[in-house]
Amino acid sequence: MQVYNIYLATMKTIRIVVISLLFVLLAALPAIAQEVIDVTDSSASVKEITVENDGLSFIPEEIRVNEGDRIRLTFRNTGGFHDWVIDEFDAATSQYSGGTSETIEFVADEAGEFEFYCSVGNHRARGMWGTFIVEG
Ligand SMILES: [Cu+2]
Known part of the structure; x- marks a missing residue:
């Protein structure tokens, strides 16, 4: 009987740990998938945006601005030979x-x-591009 109780307690602990881990993962997901820069809610006169690259991928892959926005965009090349x-x-x-x-x-x-996109060599064809959305 006592062994059975220990078994039940252990299972309960495991279940709590697994559920807790799931919540932590869910909470961390938006940070991991941070591939969008959205400045449509910003009231700044100049919208500052920084784009980086990870090899032949741009980070972010999507940028959202409003029509008429003045954009000050910095491309931080982290490796390779590229442009934006x-x-x-x-x-x-x-x-x-x-x-x-x-x-x-x-x-x-x-x-x-x-x-x-990046206009160097065949980088664009190899996936070095992203979407620039201008909301009207
Ligand atoms: Cu490139």
Whole structure:
């Protein structure tokens, strides 16, 4: 009987630990999947955005702004040879090596969904792009 009680107590403890771990994981998920920068609620006169890269991926992969926003975008190249380009707004950094940053300014004066990308070699085709959403 006592062995059975110990068994029950152990199972209860395991269940509590597992459920607690699940809650911790769920709470941490948004931080892990932080791949969107949204400045549509910001009232700043200039919206400052920093983009990085992880190899041939941009972080974030999605940027949300409002139509008419003045954007001050910094591309922090963490490794490799890259740039950050968005054709529709004539915005582009120069191409530079890892460990370097460059800041550009442009006005998002057209609503819609656009693609930003790296124009070096075949990086865009290999997935070095993201979505720039301008809310009208
Ligand atoms: Cu690149």
